[in-house]
Amino acid sequence: MSENLITISPSQGPAPRIGFVSLGCPKALTDSELILTQLSAEGYQTSKTFDGADLVIVNTCGFIDDAVQESLDTIAEALNENGKVIVTGCLGAKTGEGGGNMIREMHPSVLAVTGPHATQEVMDAVHTHLPKPHDPFLDLVPGGFGTAGLKLTPRHYAYLKISEGCNHRCTFCIIPSMRGDLVSRPIGDVLKEAQALFAGGVKELLVISQDTSAYGVDIQYRTGFWDGKPIKSRMLELVQALGEMAKAHGAWVRLHYVYPYPSVDAIIPLMAQGLVLPYLDVPFQHSHPDVLRRMKRPASGEKNLERIQQWRELCPQLVIRSTFIAGFPGETEAEFEHLLNFLHEARIDRAGCFAYSPVDGAQANALPGQLPAALREERRSRFMAVAEEVSMNRLRDRIGVTMQVLVDSAPAMGRKGGVGRSYADAPEIDGVVHLLPPEKMSKTLKVGEFTSARIVDVRGHDLVGVPV
Numbered sequence: 001m002s003e004n005l006i007t008i009s010p011s012q013g014p015a016p017r018i019g020f021v022s023l024g025c026p027k028a029l030t031d032s033e034l035i036l037t038q039l040s041a042e043g044y045q046t047s048k049t050f051d052g053a054d055l056v057i058v059n060t061c062g063f064i065d066d067a068v069q070e071s072l073d074t075i076a077e078a079l080n081e082n083g084k085v086i087v088t089g090c091l092g093a094k095t096g097e098g099g100g101n102m103i104r105e106m107h108p109s110v111l112a113v114t115g116p117h118a119t120q121e122v123m124d125a126v127h128t129h130l131p132k133p134h135d136p137f138l139d140l141v142p143g144g145f146g147t148a149g150l151k152l153t154p155r156h157y158a159y160l161k162i163s164e165g166c167n168h169r170c171t172f173c174i175i176p177s178m179r180g181d182l183v184s185r186p187i188g189d190v191l192k193e194a195q196a197l198f199a200g201g202v203k204e205l206l207v208i209s210q211d212t213s214a215y216g217v218d219i220q221y222r223t224g225f226w227d228g229k230p231i232k233s234r235m236l237e238l239v240q241a242l243g244e245m246a247k248a249h250g251a252w253v254r255l256h257y258v259y260p261y262p263s264v265d266a267i268i269p270l271m272a273q274g275l276v277l278p279y280l281d282v283p284f285q286h287s288h289p290d291v292l293r294r295m296k297r298p299a300s301g302e303k304n305l306e307r308i309q310q311w312r313e314l315c316p317q318l319v320i321r322s323t324f325i326a327g328f329p330g331e332t333e334a335e336f337e338h339l340l341n342f343l344h345e346a347r348i349d350r351a352g353c354f355a356y357s358p359v360d361g362a363q364a365n366a367l368p369g370q371l372p373a374a375l376r377e378e379r380r381s382r383f384m385a386v387a388e389e390v391s392m393n394r395l396r397d398r399i400g401v402t403m404q405v406l407v408d409s410a411p412a413m414g415r416k417g418g419v420g421r422s423y424a425d426a427p428e429i430d431g432v433v434h435l436l437p438p439e440k441m442s443k444t445l446k447v448g449e450f451t452s453a454r455i456v457d458v459r460g461h462d463l464v465g466v467p468v
């Protein structure tokens with residue numbers, strides 16, 4: 001039985017039951033939220049087990065080989081235990097070896113297959129194979145987020161997807177072939193969803209997309225409306241509006257997948273003013289201009305190191321998280337060392353690294369100079385050793401500092417301590433702050449609320465703090 005099986009809060013009376021498995025990245029998670037919201041609005045219930053469900057939906061991920069395997073295993077498991085399976089998500093858009101749909105070639109008995117971002121197609125397939133219940137009272141969406149729908153994250157943080165797809169064609173990536181070109185959501189809709197989330201108790205809003213800095217490019221930064229006033233569909237205006245909204249609710253806004261374009265410079269002062277968190281998730285992937293060109297990365301011509309140094313001058317508390325690829329085709333030892341130097345010089349706070357591995361259908365597979373797997377792996381370990389040293393030094397600088405921490409877990413109201421995150425830690429991907437029991441007996445901790453904590457130690461990638 002999959003650990004990712006999701007349930008909607010049960011409603012009254014018997015209703016058709018659906019098992020739902022959500023795999024993959026935050027963008028896939030928001031697709032799952034849309035489908036679950038719609039299922040719930042139509043009165044479907046969810047089942048905790050495959051064999052207790054009338055039908056199973058699997059939202060798949062097709063990004064790297066491990067994710068593909070996990071998705072295929074889950075589909076096989078659902079077919080085995082239930083038999084009626086609808087597949088959606090990135091893997092659903094992939095072509096198989098025979099030239100047809102990959103899932104259909106491998107599992108001809110699935111009821112329907114759709115690509116990502118296909119709520120309506122999934123609902124049509126559900127209606128065909130499991131007619132919706134007729135109960136007018138079930139048309140109400142449960143949960144406290146109103147127009148924002150159901151959320152799969154804990155109540156105090158939520159992902160806000162501002163666009164779908166991507167206009168770039170990075171040579172190692174097949175996302176555009178699965179999710180299509182950039183389609184930005186109307187700014188009024190995005191802000192309406194954010195408002196509903198804050199009103200529903202969200203204390204941290206995580207802005208996601210494939211390329212947050214490109215928001216609005218596809219619609220020529222069209223002017224929309226919010227709160228009766230015109231507003232451009234552009235990253236700067238969006239971030240400003242979200243920051244003001246968050247401020248009114250005493251909440252955080254965190255930006256993910258931002259590319260180092262000159263336009264991002266205008267966001268940094270908003271971070272320095274405290275309107276949005278001084279945290280940027282910038283997927284650099286490499287530092288050497290020739291490797292970036294071979295990767296066809298967005299902003300590959302930019303002087304990234306100088307840009308980061310300027311950002312840090314404007315906003316010294318800025319935390320940068322990034323992901324990198326070691327051993328890309330043709331990467332020379334000198335190019336790799338350029339990357340290690342960049343990590344040091346740019347003082348990347350949090351860095352993840354993949355050893356390059358070919359992805360079915362990616363252009364990079366045909367590039368000359370493919371490196372042996374052992375060398376790619378060796379470079380990844382060398383990278384991680386440097387990344388950890390840089391990160392540790394950054395973490396050690398925090399000892400003695402008092403930070404605001406959002407509490408994620410606090411058994412017994414925090415009397416025995418708890419776990420939270422500072423502005424430097426995004427959920428799931430970064431470290432945490434381990435909270436010791438508060439100094440004052442009267443102080444309590446509550447999940448979803450902020451506390452101040454004096455940082456007293458570093459533990460691995462995490463900090464240790466005393467609530468004060």
Ligand code: SF4
Nearest residue numbers: 166168170173175210
């Ligand atoms: S920017 Fe590049 S890596 Fe990111 S989704 Fe677009 S093509 Fe893929």
